[in-house]
């Protein structure tokens with residue numbers, strides 16, 4: 364009998380949902396799997412996210428499980444996965460993407476315009492903070508940590524008037540009735556890879572690769588390849604105020620980007636598209652926008668002060 368694929372996962376409700384989702388997708392292809400739940404430092408460390416903290420806190424622990432042969436498959440939220448490739452691992456699949464947008468969660472379901480002056484808005488993301496401040500400089504953007512449930516409890520306790528979350532996480536956790544306003548893409552562009560999963564296997568593990576690669580969704584893969592390449596070209600890491608959203612529409616791959624200063628007082632908005640049928644379309648699209656951004660001074664803007 365072929366042994367079941369071992370899927371490494373963190374133990375937050377969102378991570379467990381994502382790992383079980385991948386197990387279900389594998390099962391549709393007749394592939395058995397078991398979950399290997401692990402503890403990551405990103406889940407226990409409650410200090411505020413800032414430039415001094417390491418990137419990859421959520422992903423390193425489960426990558427280590429693969430390298431140590433405790434598991435065969437690592438399921439990540441793609442936006443948490445650093446762009447620097449690790450030769451020992453391979454991104455075997457990026458399945459069909461969930462909604463990419465962000466939501467503003469508040470008791471009153473305030474829209475961006477409804478938020479009272481100076482309202483206290485919680486987010487741990489520089490990208491969300493800077494975009495929000497660029498639109499509403501009066502707001503008090505405050506740091507918040509913890510998993511989705513912890514953040515919602517802090518909102519409930521009155522520590523914040525509103526918090527920002529990825530809509531993908533809200534839907535995965537089946538909080539369809541959560542009182543919220545969903546930003547349009549014109550108001551708030553997502554993080555590179557937001558709403559997508561990234562599934563890694565050990566380089567050279569062809570059995571796991573072949574099983575997992577069946578879950579790869581070409582349009583999603585192209586879109587996130589463009590978004591992540593842009594992030595990587597700007598040396599942004601997942602903590603920089605860089606937003607990017609790509610989508611394949613008919614034959615065109617489109618990429619929209621926003622780069623901001625931390626306080627949102629300056630922003631660069633760029634978008635472009637390419638014929639998706641050309642060689643390395645995603646890479647070329649990202650490279651042409653990143654050259655533009657670098658000329659516009661993006662590297663200096665995102666430098667943490």
Ligand SMILES: NCc1[nH]cc(CCC(=O)O)c1CC(=O)O
Nearest residue numbers: 440443528529531532557558559
């Ligand atoms: N940084 C934590 C994280 N990683 C992935 C998601 C949500 C799911 C996704 O964006 O794919 C979240 C929570 C959030 O940003 O609200």
